[in-house]
Amino acid sequence: MPVQPAIAARHEELTAWRRDFHAHPETAFEETRTSDLVAERLESWGLEVHRGLGGTGVVGVLRAGNGTGSLGLRADMDALPMQEEADTPHRSTIPGKMHACGHDGHTTMLLGAARYLAETRNFNGAVHFIFQPAEEAGGGAKRMIEDGLFEKFPCDEVFAIHNTPKLPVGVASVHAGPMLAAVDAMIVTITGKGAHGARPHEGNDPISVGVQLHTALQHVATKSISPLEPAVINVTQFHAGTAINVAPQRARIAATIRSLDPGVRDRIEARVREICDGLAKAYGVEIDLEYRRSVSPTINTPAEAEMAAEAAADVLGVENVRRNEKPVTGGEDFSEMLAVKPGAFLYIGGGKSDDDFGLHHPRYDFNDDILPIGASYFANLVERRLSREQGESAS
Ligand SMILES: [Zn+2]
Ligand SMILES: [Zn+2]
Incomplete structure (x- = not known):
């Protein structure tokens, strides 16, 4: 019919x-x-x-x-x-x-x-x-x-x-x-110690920690998830600093995260949390991670x-x-x-x-x-x- x-x-x-x-x-x-x-x-x-x-x-x-x-x-x-x-x-x-x-x-x-x-x-x-x-x-x-x-x-x-x-x-x-896909988001605030731009050793530069976080996130999709399982972890925002001669106190990074399998979804979240904790310890900064699960696959x-x-x-x-x-x-x-x-x-x-x-x-x-x-x-x-x-x- x-x-x-x-x-x-x-x-x-x-x-x-x-x-x-x-x-x-x-x-x-x-x-x-x-x-x-x-x-x-x-x-x-x-x-x-x-x-x-x-x-x-x-x-x-x-x-x-x-x-x-x-x-x-x-x-x-x-x-x-x-x-x-x-x-x-x-x-x-x-x-x-x-x-x-x-x-x-x-x-x-x-x-x-x-x-x-x-x-x-x-x-x-x-x-x-x-x-x-x-x-x-x-x-x-x-x-x-x-x-x-x-x-x-x-x-x-x-x-x-x-x-x-x-x-x-x-x-x-x-x-x-x-x-x-499942639609999730992460919003990360990295808080460190600001410093004069000419004396970086007196602060702990949240920008460079943010750059490393970006790199580490690329690792999640390629090294923690099977290449046969689709996963998108795309950093879509990176905000930091206001002046050329000031190392800022804070950087903010946001990413959209997509996956098709509930197990992959859990794995990505767990790895993102581990990476944030590890970077915070390694660089002596505070990393606040807000991980939002929006819709399921x-x-x-x-x-x-x-x-x-x-x-x-x-x-x-x-x-x-x-x-x-x-x-x-x-x-x-x-x-x-x-x-x-x-x-x-x-x-x-x-x-x-x-x-x-x-x-x-x-x-x-x-x-x-x-x-x-x-x-x-x-x-x-x-x-x-x-x-x-x-x-x-x-x-
Ligand atoms: Zn629509
Ligand atoms: Zn629609």
Whole structure:
């Protein structure tokens, strides 16, 4: 079955919803207008609606038959704190805020699926439509989980999609294992003794300690981690000093750290801590390390990746579902849901040409052509995974 005809028939309406979200972007944990609209629509189609999880999160519950199976389908609602530069009629009306990652489209696709499934109810079990806040700030998924998401709305499995202009329209990508990386950060403050620039021996030069720290960090990825395991430790900030003739007291270094494997993630953190401790002792400086774990790696479980691929193949054709794309070193906080539930994250192509603006670009705009594809994918997933036949034969 390609795109569901009942969903395709509403393409214009889906486009209007998406553009309305686009014109009214809201950033992390402030998605009040968006969540009001989501909740109103879900309620109007007869779903049971729960609000307040993770602040502005919304969960819509739809049941059919007497099956005990349950699925969670997740969309993110937040925009980015950046100025839009496109001049489309639906461009952002809020200065400094913009839907530059297509979460306006993700929210619309999940709404499209909810409406279709509420009308057809051709499944057996429970579907939880999870609209989460604050994906970009990394924290919305975690907050919803901490607020009892999976206790209140038990899900056997969870699924989400992200659009990408890097794949053409009509193509999707999903595989078992890591899809995206863990995103961590380190912020190091080296405090030593300042001195006159002409008398370095009277201080202990945090700049040279910082340079050694930079070198030692390169060692972690190449000597402490297997060459077969991806690891990025990239120093992105180094601040020190104010005058040419003054050796400063303090240097500050920050790095972004990416990994695909939870064991590698732990190993990197342990090595960074050892290196900081060792350098502090060796050079008689204080090293304060703030190590921040942001999002976990996005790891698809094999059976659910297969299920996602099959549901996407229903819509796009099996030849258009790529199963062997490489993981990316960006991050995604749906990973927090995948850390506690089996499930799969799938990329859906939205590219029109090779020079499309990428995600997070000030001229990026979600491609409305793919709204029915994403909505049909979610709908197929439910009809496959919670199929009536399976439910009836099991009961
Ligand atoms: Zn983004
Ligand atoms: Zn995104």
